[in-house]
Amino acid sequence: MAGKFNTIDDFDIEGKTVLVRVDVNSPVDPGSRVILDDTRLNLHAQTIKELSNKGAKVVILAHQSRPGKNDFTTLSHHADALSALLNLRVKYIDSIFSNVTKEAIKSMKNHEILLLENVRFFAEETISKSPEEQSKTILVKQLSPVIDYFVNDAFAAAHRSHISLVGFTVNTPSAAGRVMEKELTVIQEALDNVQHPCVFLLGGMKPEDSIEVMENVLKNKTADSILTTGIVGNIVLWASGADIGEVNRQFIISRGHVNMVEKAKLMIDKFGDKIKYPIDAAIELNGERADVSIDELSNEAILDIGVETIACYAKEIRDAKTIFANGPAGVFEDPRFSMGTEDLINAIASSKGFSLIGGGHIAAATAALGCEDQMSHVSSGGGACISMLAGKKLAAVEALKNSKK
Secondary structure (H helix, E strand, C coil): CCCCCCEHHHCCCCCCEEEEECCCCCCECCCCCCECCCHHHHHHHHHHHHHHHCCCEEEEECCCCCCCCCCCCCCHHHHHHHHHHHCCCEEECCCCCCHHHHHHHHCCCCCCEEECCCHHHCHHHHCCCCHHHHCCCHHHHHHHHHCCEEEECCHHHCCCCCHHHHHHHCCCCEEECHHHHHHHHHHHHHHHCCCCCEEEEECCCCHHHHHHHHHHHHHCCCCCEEEECHHHHHHHHHHCCCCCCHHHHHHHHHCCCHHHHHHHHHHHHHHHHHEECCCEEEEEECCEEEEEEHHHCCCCCCCEECHHHHHHHHHHHHHCCEEEEECCCCCCCCHHHCHHHHHHHHHHHHCCCEEEECCHHHHHHHHHCCCHHHCCEECCCHHHHHHHHCCCCCHHHHHHHHHHC
16 A cells, blocks of 8 residues: 555655644533543644654644534644643644635744644535545635645545545645554555454444445455444344344334345355354343343344353454454443443454454444553544445545555
C-alpha cells in the first residue's frame, strides 16, 4: 500500500501552510461540552506535532458528531485538549472559511497551530460526491489559495467521500498523515500475508458490513472460520433454520436487516461449517443473566452469547494464527451481558497469533479491559477498517492515490 500515495516524508513543509484533516470525533458531555475520552486526539497529536516540529504552519480541519445529535458542538474544547496533549498552543477560530479565518491563516508563523471550526457546521460537508465535484465547492475554493499542502490523517472517516476528505486532493499536493499511513499499511499487510488458521469474529449492530466481510473473506479463502455474535449471530442462526423467537426476528426486521437472512442462508449453503453461530445465548430472567441453549429459547431477547458458545469460540481463537475481530458479542454496556465480549477479547489478548481489532465499540471494550497492548493492532476506524476487510476501496485513500499520480 505504501508508495501508492504520498506521505509527510515526500514534502519539504518548512515554512509552508499545511491543512491537516484529522478525525478527533470524541465522546462529549452534552451539558458541559467537556471531552470525555481523548483517545483520538492523542492519536492525531503525533502527526500534528511532527508537522509543527518540521516548521510548518499547521491548520487543522476536523468534525465533531453530526447535526441533530446532542454532542454536535464547536471545537473550542478540542483546541484546549489538543494544547494540553501537545504542550503547544493550539489556537481555535470559530469559523471555517470566513475572511477572518483566511486572514488568520495568512498571518501564521512557522510552527503555529490553528484549529478551524467543526467542518460539519458547513451543511454541504456530509454530501458525498466525487473529488472533482468536491474540489469545486466553496469550502475548497476559499481555503485552497491560503494553503500549500493537504494532509489527510482521518483514517476513521476514509470511507467517506466528503468535501474535507477528498476535495483538496484534486488541486493541492496531498499526503497521508501518520495515523492514515500506519492503518493502511498494517491492515493491508495483514490481509496480504494471512497466516492460517485465520479466524474472523464478527458481531455488533451493523450486519450489512459483517455479511459483506464474510462474503469477501470466504470467497477469497482468507478465512478458515467465521465466528458470529451479536445481531450478526442472530441473523445467521435464523438463516440456519434455528427458531430464535419472534422478539429477535422482529428486532432484525425493525432494523431493516431481514434481507441479510437470505444472504446468510446462501453463504451457509456454500461454505457450510466454516460459518459458526451461537449454540446458547444469554437472556434476562428475573432481572438476572440466564444462559439457555438455542433449542430451549422461547421468546426472550438474546442479549449475549452463552457460556458454551464462549468456550467454543475462545478455543478457536486461541488456536488461530490470525484473528480479525469486529463488533461486540452482545449488550456489553450492561455488566450482566458483557461476558461474551470480555471473554473473547481476553482470548484474543492471550492468543499468540496476529490480532487486529476493527475499531468502534470492540476497540472501546478492548481499551476498557486494558488489553490494547496485547493486540497486534487496534484500528481507530470501525467503518473504514471493515470496508477494507470487505474488499472495498476507501474514497479518501483513492483520492490520495490519484493525487500522487
